[in-house]
Amino acid sequence: MFEARKKDEILHDHNHDGVDRRGFLKCMAWAGTGAFCVMQGGVLKSYSLSRLSEMDPKEAIGELSFVQISDSHMGFNKPANPDVAGTLQVAVDKINGLSAAPEFMLHTGDVSHLAKPEEFDTVDQILKSAKPKDVFYVPGEHDVLNDDGKQFLERYGKGSQGAGWYSFEKKGVHFIGLVNVMNLKAGGLGTLGHDQLEWLEDDVKHLKSSTPIVVFAHIPLWSVYPEWGWGTEDSAQALAYLKKFGSVTVLNGHIHQTMQKVEGNVTFHTAASTAFPQPQPGKADSPGPLKVPAEQLRNILGITDVNYVQGKHALAVVDSSLA
């Protein structure tokens, strides 16, 4: 694919990197990311949409499957990715190409780059073309920039509590959407806050401990790299309320790269961005957008897919990229 691009004439090389916009888009034709998540035997497995071709078709079948996309940053137009609408569309195309259609999608925040109405409109328009019609959102810090999340709540938060947290059931799995991007304090990390924690405690109190739990929020609920703010101040309290459950999966975005960690009964997982990658923790001066050659971008952007098989008791998340 990229070989073909090299033959093309570079028309406008504003960045002096040997890639014009047309060439970039050609390379990006393979990009677009997210994760396909399958619950199998209570184990949540997640595959990056770019590596689905390597997946055994049996792996894709479970009792419940859904897709996680994240950090679409609609409105971003800097060199790291001048076409975030294009890469989101590629992600949707990948989702639509799945042999078994996922039941719904989760968007783990930073839907927009600057919380402008037209940015949300563009994402809504692109996601309309996805086969799964239900999309569950939690806000990222970019979605609540100017109005403390009022607009985001109006668009995506119907029936939610407080700043936009909520829970729902799908095929015996209890999903919990949390908000940790409001009222951030100087020098601090993501925050859930007292009200939300109280609600969470109450929300899971009545559930059997055998109920698989999937928690999703924007900023990681585990300490990925506090130096860059990649963690949540009071996540330990939230996880304490989930201790009794045999299977807990936590899905986050924010850090624009896939990462996994298992801690006891809890599997933590971050999804790639559909827009642009960010550096590995501490591997750059700052967490700013990582500029990678266009032909590599497709390997870095992703979608997470989760599948659940009823009746067994574990959860796993596996990731794959969109190349």
Next chain:
Amino acid sequence: MRRSVSIAVLAVTLLVGIRAPGARPGNVVASGQEKPSTMEVKIDNFSFGPAALTVPVGTTVTWTNRDDIPHTVVSTDDPKAFKSKVLDTDEKFSFTFSKAGTYPYFCSIHPKMTGKVVVQ
């Protein structure tokens, strides 16, 4: 891209630097004072530079976001002494400090980014 922007900024800085001493006939407000009445803070790589700034009363401080990612400049005092709107790339925010004191601030989007202005 960033390199060319940096060079442009440097060039402008040099020009201003060369012209400034003899080319400010209209500047009567600051007469009798050698200290400048404006100061700059650059936002680069998710940090404020300089993170700590000491200025005389009456100084206007201008923050410029030079990152590819939006930032804000928000006082951490209660009530807030100042609060910028969201600054996209190359956007600026200015605030004039008319009272002595220490003014801590942060980026409300990336709260690990902190700074302070000491007004004397």
